[in-house]
Amino acid sequence: xxxxxxxxxxxxxxxxxxxxxxxxxxxxxxxxxxxxxxxxxxxxxxxxxxxxxxxxxxxxxxxxxxxxxxxxxxxxxxxxxxxxxxxxxxxxxxxxxxxxxxxxxxxxxxxxxxxxxxxxxxxxxxxxxxxxxxxxxxxxxxxxxxxxxxxxxxxxxxxxxxxxxxxxxxxxxxxxxxxxxxxxxxxxxxxxxxxxxxxxxxx
Numbered sequence: 001x002x003x004x005x006x007x008x009x010x011x012x013x014x015x016x017x018x019x020x021x022x023x024x025x026x027x028x029x030x031x032x033x034x035x036x037x038x039x040x041x042x043x044x045x046x047x048x049x050x051x052x053x054x055x056x057x058x059x060x061x062x063x064x065x066x067x068x069x070x071x072x073x074x075x076x077x078x079x080x081x082x083x084x085x086x087x088x089x090x091x092x093x094x095x096x097x098x099x100x101x102x103x104x105x106x107x108x109x110x111x112x113x114x115x116x117x118x119x120x121x122x123x124x125x126x127x128x129x130x131x132x133x134x135x136x137x138x139x140x141x142x143x144x145x146x147x148x149x150x151x152x153x154x155x156x157x158x159x160x161x162x163x164x165x166x167x168x169x170x171x172x173x174x175x176x177x178x179x180x181x182x183x184x185x186x187x188x189x190x191x192x193x194x195x196x197x198x199x200x201x202x203x
Contacts, residue, residue, distance in 0.1 A: 100127060103189055103200035104157070109181040117160040117187060119198075121152035131192030134160055137185055142174045 100123050108114030117134060121127055128151050129144040142160060144150050150158060150172065158170060162180050165173035174180070181187065181202060189198040 103198045106181050110179050112162050112179045115162045120157040127152045133190045135188045
């Protein structure tokens with residue numbers, strides 16, 4: 001039987017102290033790792049929760065305002081209808097025994113670049129000159145066009161030029177190179193039915 005000496009006991013005690021220190025170091029590392037993992041889990045959960053709360057508030061702010069419901073009209077109430085669009089209407093000339101139109105004057109007779117006949121509306125209402133004719137004593141005649149239709153309103157007037165030009169609501173053109181009117185000649189205005197409505201004799 002071998003009796004342990006003092007030196008061997010000292011060696012065993014030193015080994016025990018070394019082993020105990022290593023074990024304690026390993027346990028400390030494991031505890032530190034567990035604490036680190038626990039803190040990571042807590043921080044991650046808090047971060048996710050904060051993101052969800054912020055996202056929910058943003059979505060609530062972006063939602064459109066609620067539209068109040070529209071109540072249906074009662075059965076005894078008629079639905080509103082759109083007002084009809086008013087169209088301009090032409091007032092026809094009233095029947096009259098007096099003159100409805102006149103040849104007011106002939107200006108610049110003998111000069112094809114200047115001469116024209118001034119025709120003026122008399123009476124009430126609108127008067128269409130479509131198909132009417134302005135004639136001289138030599139058989140020359142100007143026919144008022146049907147398209148576009150020339151309409152004289154109350155107190156309206158139109159100038160009938162002998163020369164070439166483009167028609168307007170106030171001026172029409174005979175498109176002639178020679179003059180039509182001369183002193184002592186009579187101008188005659190006839191309606192679409194051939195009835196004489198006005199005459200004018202140049203002085």
